Amino acid sequence: MTQTSFFPDIPRVARALPLLGEQKDIRYFASPSRSVLNSPAATGMGFWSINPYLGCAFGCAYCYARYAHRYTTERLTSSDGASPAAFGDELPPWLAFERRIMIKHSAPALLRRELARAGTLEALRNERMVIGTATDPYQPAERRYRITRGLLEVIAEQRGMGVTIITKSPLVTRDIDILTTIRDRSRLCVHVSLITVDRELARRLEPRAPTPEARLRSIARLRENDIEVGVNVMPVLPGITDAPHQVDALICALAQVRASYVGACALRLRATARTRYLPFIAAEFPELESAYRRAYATGHQVGERYRSGLRARFKAVCERYGVAYGYPPAVENQLGDPMSADSQLALALEPS
Numbered sequence: 001m002t003q004t005s006f007f008p009d010i011p012r013v014a015r016a017l018p019l020l021g022e023q024k025d026i027r028y029f030a031s032p033s034r035s036v037l038n039s040p041a042a043t044g045m046g047f048w049s050i051n052p053y054l055g056c057a058f059g060c061a062y063c064y065a066r067y068a069h070r071y072t073t074e075r076l077t078s079s080d081g082a083s084p085a086a087f088g089d090e091l092p093p094w095l096a097f098e099r100r101i102m103i104k105h106s107a108p109a110l111l112r113r114e115l116a117r118a119g120t121l122e123a124l125r126n127e128r129m130v131i132g133t134a135t136d137p138y139q140p141a142e143r144r145y146r147i148t149r150g151l152l153e154v155i156a157e158q159r160g161m162g163v164t165i166i167t168k169s170p171l172v173t174r175d176i177d178i179l180t181t182i183r184d185r186s187r188l189c190v191h192v193s194l195i196t197v198d199r200e201l202a203r204r205l206e207p208r209a210p211t212p213e214a215r216l217r218s219i220a221r222l223r224e225n226d227i228e229v230g231v232n233v234m235p236v237l238p239g240i241t242d243a244p245h246q247v248d249a250l251i252c253a254l255a256q257v258r259a260s261y262v263g264a265c266a267l268r269l270r271a272t273a274r275t276r277y278l279p280f281i282a283a284e285f286p287e288l289e290s291a292y293r294r295a296y297a298t299g300h301q302v303g304e305r306y307r308s309g310l311r312a313r314f315k316a317v318c319e320r321y322g323v324a325y326g327y328p329p330a331v332e333n334q335l336g337d338p339m340s341a342d343s344q345l346a347l348a349l350e351p352s
């Protein structure tokens with residue numbers, strides 16, 4: 001995937017973006033996007049994707065999606081005469097990602113128009129659409145702007161689609177009314193991201209994201225409404241969330257809330273995630289810093305020996321608790337195996 005292909009629709013502008021609102025230390029801006037549905041050809045991924053927002057207020061330390069925000073900022077500010085203050089450029093890019101959120105306020109209308117294009121619906125019926133590959137579609141902004149809900153209303157008008165929603169937020173349960181309609185008319189699964197059930201650890205790693213307990217409750221509610229819920233244990237953080245007792249506690253909790261299946265993937269560290277994550281490790285887990293630098297010295301992946309050991313651990317624990325390990329064929333055929341070294345799914349879903 002190239003960075004330039006991810007947001008092919010954003011024009012260069014020589015002005016600041018319109019400010020829509022503020023909430024504590026977060027500012028919301030109107031996104032200049034003129035399309036919302038990214039095709040597999042545009043992103044290089046094997047599925048369609050939609051991101052209702054640019055940036056994400058949950059601010060996970062390991063988030064890889066920060067690059068998307070930086071790319072957008074640069075496009076907005078690099079043309080001749082552009083304001084250097086398109087939004088929050090007083091903040092370093094990694095922090096602007098969390099505090100300067102762009103709202104795709106016309107996304108539902110754009111989606112309706114894009115679905116009406118010849119051939120798009122047919123393609124979508126054979127492939128899968130993933131909502132939330134580079135942002136959380138149910139981050140706090142969604143309470144006010146309701147962009148994701150608007151998109152789901154458009155999707156609910158259609159039949160025969162394959163839809164995956166990725167989130168860390170229990171706000172997804174607000175939309176159970178629409179989700180059940182989509183479930184009845186299409187193939188729906190919600191992927192809730194959860195890497196630990198240790199509340200204190202989660203707070204250090206994902207400082208503004210909902211607690212593990214809140215996410216577990218949302219899984220239970222979705223399952224009570226017969227909605228498939230896969231759980232993305234992504235990324236598994238070496239030395240931090242991968243101990244046998246941690247994996248055991250996590251899968252045990254997922255069994256209790258009847259999660260439909262579990263996918264897991266070890267941390268990948270590409271350039272922009274590395275510039276945020278390694279200093280974070282140095283500050284928060286200094287005893288692990290040199291091991292991380294060694295493990296990721298020659299690439300973005302930790303070694304195959306570690307990954308195959310992790311796969312075996314998850315498989316065994318899932319079997320013990322009766323939780324399906326890995327994605328069901330209908331999902332894996334379209335999104336791939338998250339554990340595989342070149343998994344497109346893992347590349348797209350690492351953050352959320």
Ligand code: SF4
Nearest residue numbers: 056059060063351352
């Ligand atoms: S990992 Fe997901 S939830 Fe966390 S900041 Fe990135 S996009 Fe948001």
